[in-house]
Amino acid sequence: MTGHIALKAAAIAVGLLAAQAAHADAIKIGVMLPVSGGLAKSGIDAKNGFELYWNKVGNEAGGREVEIIVADTVCNPDNAINAARRLVFNDEVDFLVGPLCGHEGPAVAQVSEETGVPLLLVPAAADNQTKWNRIPTVIRTGFSSSQDAHPFGEYLYNELGLRNVTFLGQDYSYGQEKTLGAVETFEALGGTVDEILWAPLSTNDYAPLLASIPPGTEAVVPVVVGVHRNRFIETWFDFGYDRQFKLVGLNLLQADALTDMDDRVVGLISVAQNYSQGIDTPENKAFMDAFVENYSEIPSYFAEMMYSTAKWAHEAINSIDGNVEDRDAFLQAVRDTEIVGPRGPLKLDEFDNPIQTTYISRVEEVDHPKLGPVLMNVPVKAYENVSQFWTWTPEEFLERGPYTK
Amino acid sequence: MTPVILQLLNGLSFAALLFLLSSGFTLTFGLARVVNMAHGAYYLFGGYIGLSVIGLTDSFLLGVLAGGIAVALLNAVLDRYLIQRTVGQPLMQVLLTIGIVYVIAEIALIVWGGNPIRVPVPNWARGPVELPGGIFYPRYRFLLIVLGLLVAAALWAFYRLTPIGAVVRAGVDDREMVSAIGIDIGLLFALVFALAAFLAGASGVLGGAFLTLYPHAEWDTLILALVVVIVGGLGSLEGAMVGSVIVGLIDAFGRWLWPEAAAFMMFGPMAVLLLIRPQGLFGRAH
Numbered sequence: 235m236t237g238h239i240a241l242k243a244a245a246i247a248v249g250l251l252a253a254q255a256a257h258a259d260a261i262k263i264g265v266m267l268p269v270s271g272g273l274a275k276s277g278i279d280a281k282n283g284f285e286l287y288w289n290k291v292g293n294e295a296g297g298r299e300v301e302i303i304v305a306d307t308v309c310n311p312d313n314a315i316n317a318a319r320r321l322v323f324n325d326e327v328d329f330l331v332g333p334l335c336g337h338e339g340p341a342v343a344q345v346s347e348e349t350g351v352p353l354l355l356v357p358a359a360a361d362n363q364t365k366w367n368r369i370p371t372v373i374r375t376g377f378s379s380s381q382d383a384h385p386f387g388e389y390l391y392n393e394l395g396l397r398n399v400t401f402l403g404q405d406y407s408y409g410q411e412k413t414l415g416a417v418e419t420f421e422a423l424g425g426t427v428d429e430i431l432w433a434p435l436s437t438n439d440y441a442p443l444l445a446s447i448p449p450g451t452e453a454v455v456p457v458v459v460g461v462h463r464n465r466f467i468e469t470w471f472d473f474g475y476d477r478q479f480k481l482v483g484l485n486l487l488q489a490d491a492l493t494d495m496d497d498r499v500v501g502l503i504s505v506a507q508n509y510s511q512g513i514d515t516p517e518n519k520a521f522m523d524a525f526v527e528n529y530s531e532i533p534s535y536f537a538e539m540m541y542s543t544a545k546w547a548h549e550a551i552n553s554i555d556g557n558v559e560d561r562d563a564f565l566q567a568v569r570d571t572e573i574v575g576p577r578g579p580l581k582l583d584e585f586d587n588p589i590q591t592t593y594i595s596r597v598e599e600v601d602h603p604k605l606g607p608v609l610m611n612v613p614v615k616a617y618e619n620v621s622q623f624w625t626w627t628p629e630e631f632l633e634r635g636p637y638t639k
Numbered sequence: 640m641t642p643v644i645l646q647l648l649n650g651l652s653f654a655a656l657l658f659l660l661s662s663g664f665t666l667t668f669g670l671a672r673v674v675n676m677a678h679g680a681y682y683l684f685g686g687y688i689g690l691s692v693i694g695l696t697d698s699f700l701l702g703v704l705a706g707g708i709a710v711a712l713l714n715a716v717l718d719r720y721l722i723q724r725t726v727g728q729p730l731m732q733v734l735l736t737i738g739i740v741y742v743i744a745e746i747a748l749i750v751w752g753g754n755p756i757r758v759p760v761p762n763w764a765r766g767p768v769e770l771p772g773g774i775f776y777p778r779y780r781f782l783l784i785v786l787g788l789l790v791a792a793a794l795w796a797f798y799r800l801t802p803i804g805a806v807v808r809a810g811v812d813d814r815e816m817v818s819a820i821g822i823d824i825g826l827l828f829a830l831v832f833a834l835a836a837f838l839a840g841a842s843g844v845l846g847g848a849f850l851t852l853y854p855h856a857e858w859d860t861l862i863l864a865l866v867v868v869i870v871g872g873l874g875s876l877e878g879a880m881v882g883s884v885i886v887g888l889i890d891a892f893g894r895w896l897w898p899e900a901a902a903f904m905m906f907g908p909m910a911v912l913l914l915i916r917p918q919g920l921f922g923r924a925h
Contacts, residue, residue, distance in 0.1 A: 270745070272854035275753025405899065436902045438850050438859070441649040441780075442894035445642055461755040461853040468757060468849060472777040474767065494756050494851075 260299040261551065261558050264321030266332030266342060268309040276490065276536050277309075277334055280357065282529050283537030284331070287544035290524065295548045296556025307333050314338035318345035328558040329354065331543060334536065336360050336379075336408050346371045352565050354547065357539045361411045362636055364587035364622060371561070373568050373586040375543040377508045377622075379408050380415030380637055382592040384624035385617040386484050386506035387419030389594055390455065393615060394482065394503075398426045400451040401484075402443070402466075404458050405432040405639075412485055413457045414637035416506075419624065432639065437462065440469040453480035463491040471498055487597060489534045492609040499597050504611055509535040509577040510593035512600070512612030521576035526604050535577075542575030549573055583621050585628060592617040644774055646891045652780040654887025655787025656850075659842040660860065661867040662794060662879045663835025669811045669874020671828045673722060674729060676736035678839055679861030680743040685710040685840025686847035686856075687751045690758050693844075699761040703844045710840025711833045718832055744857050753854050758847035783845060790838075791880050798876050807831060811874055870909055872922025881920055 265284060268277035281304055293300045303325050305317035314333050321327045322345060329352040333342050339358035346353035347369045355363060356376035364374050390396045399420070403413030409432075417427055428451040433443055440462075447454060454475070458466050463486055470476060476498075487495065487504035489511055511522065511532055521541060525533040533541075550567035551558060558564045572581040578591040595611035602608050623631045664678045689706030693699055717739060725732040760779050767775040798804040810817045810824055818824045843852070850856075863886070871882025886905065893904030912919070 270748070272753065274748055274854070278753075432899050434899070434901045436859075436905070437894065438863075439649065439653055439890070439894075442646055442891040443898050445645055445649075445895050446898065461851050461856075464755045464757055464851045464853075465849075468851070472779070472849075474775070490754055493754055 260301040261295060261556065262301050262303060262325060262327040263547070264318070264325060264327035264330045265302055265304045266307050266314060266317045266321070266330065266338075267304065267334050269304060269306045271308040271310075273309040273334060276534065277307075279490070279534045280334055280536040280540045283525070283533060283540035284544050286521075286524060286528060286537075287541045287548070291548060295551040296554065296558075298551075298556040303327060307335070307338055309335040309338065311338050311341035315341045315345060318342045322349050322351050327351065329547075329561075329564065331356065331540075331547070333358050339363055340367070343369050343372050350561060352561055352568075354543055354568070356543050357536050359411075360407060361622075364585045365632060366636065368585065371565065373565060373582065375546055375568075375580075375588060376539050377590070378587055379411035381587075381620060381622045381624075382506040382508060383412045383415030383484060384419045385592045385620055386594065387416040387421075387425075388423060389506070389615060390416070390420050390453070390482065391423040391425045394453070394480075396425065396453050396480075396482070398428050398451050399453045399455050399482075400429045400431065400447055400479075401427060402431045402433060402454060402456040402458070404462060405434045407638075409433075409457050409459065409485075410639050411637045414639065416455065416484055418637070430639070433458065433462065435462075438465070440466050441473060444469055444473065444475060447475070447479065451479060453482050455482050455484050457485040459485065463487060464494055467495065467499065487611070489532050489611060492597065492611070495597075495609055497599065500599055500609065502597050503614070504595050504597045506592055506594050507535055508588075508590050508592060509538045510595040510611045510613040512595070512598070512610055513577065513593065515576075515578070517574055517578075518576040526602070530605070532602075532605070532608060532610060538576050542573065542577060542580060545575055546571060546573050546580065578616075578618075583623075583628075585622070587622045589619055589621050592620045641772075641774055642895075644772070645776070646895050647888070648776050648780070648784070650888035650891030651784050651787075651884070652887075653890055654883040655783045656842060656846050657863060657867050657887055658787050658791055658880060658883035659838055659845065661864040661871075661883060662790075662876060663838040664864045665868045665871065665874055665879045666807075666831050666876065667835045668868070670807060670831050672726075672729075673832070674733055674736070675722070675835075676733055676861060677717070677739040677743065678835075678864055679859070680740040680857040681710045681714065681836055681839035682843040682846065682860045683747060683852060683857045684713065684743050684843065686758060686843030686852045687747055687756075688840070689844030690751070690756060690847060690852065693759060699759075699764070699844075702758070703841050706844040707837035707841035710843075711837040714832060714836035715829070718829070740857050740861075744854065748854055751852075755851045755853035756847075757851045758844055760848050779848060783849075786845070787883075794876060795880075803827075866905060866909055869919055870912060872919030874923075875919070875921035878919055878921030 267280050288300055305321050307314040307317050331354045334357055336358050339360050350371055353372045355372050355374040359377055359379045361378050361380055364378055401413050403409045428448045431443055431446055456466055483504045484506055550571045554563050554567045569582050580588050580590050583589050593613040594615040596614045597609055598612045599607055600610045667673050667675055685706035688709040689702035692705040693702035725735050764779040764782055766778055768778040768781045769775055806822055810827055867882040867886050870885055871878025889904050894901045
């Protein structure tokens, strides 16, 4: 009899311990980034930003340990799908974060839709994922391609006083969305677009294309990515276009391109983006210092977005006491959470895209206490509370359809 | 008129680089029947080596030489221990050399990082040069055209006018016969292969100064070399010259007049040519 009771008590105790252990299990976050291949530099930068935050808070959220599992996407949709499935089925992660490349976004979102595992979509920027092709388990914590382009179009007209400009856009989805977003707002104010030159991703040499700039235009506004930024700049100065036209970068010189630039680019308007390294806030200063301290370089906007995403997830998990197994509660918590990241205040709109600040940056040479003289983006104008729909209502925007040429 | 001349120069400067890149590629194929898919990776590797040497010595010319020599040495090792094992098995050779591309690219990524890097142009090659008719053109690109012409002339003279060139041509036509009359064809292959690798490595430094070195350049460059060689005809030096000029000019005028169709302009004529003349302009049907 007593033996029975003892046995039962032991069983209950074991059961209780097991239950406790289940809840005390680590929260697993699956991070999908290109940590090898052509975009490895950006991918590792993003990963560093994410880990920097979790290390700062002791890898703990909602009373539970946090475990980060990184899977390599190599900036390729096939690999990204495999990475996402492996994280979901083998590693049994509680939610996914990533990917980096635009065309990997839909691939990974599909896995989230199939399995119900929440996805924090960042930094991949394709417009339609928070507009026409939304998936209930996907929340964006980065930005939409055209989001920062809308205020930039007004900046061209109102602040720079430009009336006749030529755009040069990289001919693929991100390039088209960002270019045409600025064209839309610039023309709405009465500006004239002399020409939009579309540069295929296969462009090796920019000399032939730049010869098509219409002679009477006031300024050239490039949206170029990756190695195209370096090629564009080289040809621009080599052929002396800097003496003929004003150059205003909408997507031209992010931090990772500045490492290979010289003082010819100092003073240029370089990029309109949700982050600028020179933001003068305590949050950004702390982030910059910690990043330089750990990795001995200036963080890119990828690093900032992943750092802020980590903070966002952390506060959301805290608000539901670590119960990430309840996926709906977790998604709701992310939607309800508002944070102040290095790039400023962040909150979601009804379409699960962040409302945030757009910074127009200029290149300046800064004497960094640790790194010495470096070229850095410094904000010259900030548009606060920019929604992906700018001043239109969501209905108007969605009705108009996506930006394609 | 000036824009047309400018585009002509743009086309020719690109053609000069294409020729330096693809002349070696086509000769190795013609002589040794080696389809070396690692040619683009040689370009990138040579470019990075040159970049580092320029960083250390401040000499652009030393950088170009070092890039070429480093790749020639690398190629000697790869050829001796790997590529030679696949002689006569084209499919294995293609797979092997593609594998080499991945290894070289990953090493380059680890050593030089993933950010695009430009090879610095020396002061003496900067700025514009004034051509007759008051046309200003970047000096570096102008010098590249001159260099392309010089190398083309030298290679042509070597190939057509020297006894070694005659043996190389004979080797392209009938290897067995050349060996049978007592010529060490293996040594000849090694020499031509070394020259090809040197040109690929050196062109990486020269091209890196205006196209920039970056991860994935190994593939972009390989495709360009393949297009030139297919248009010109596999194994033909004259084919590489004419092919480079055609591809360079089509690229420049295409991107100027009809930029959206640039990729088509590059590959469309190649497809048509393959239909009409599969062996390329100067290639011989085997």
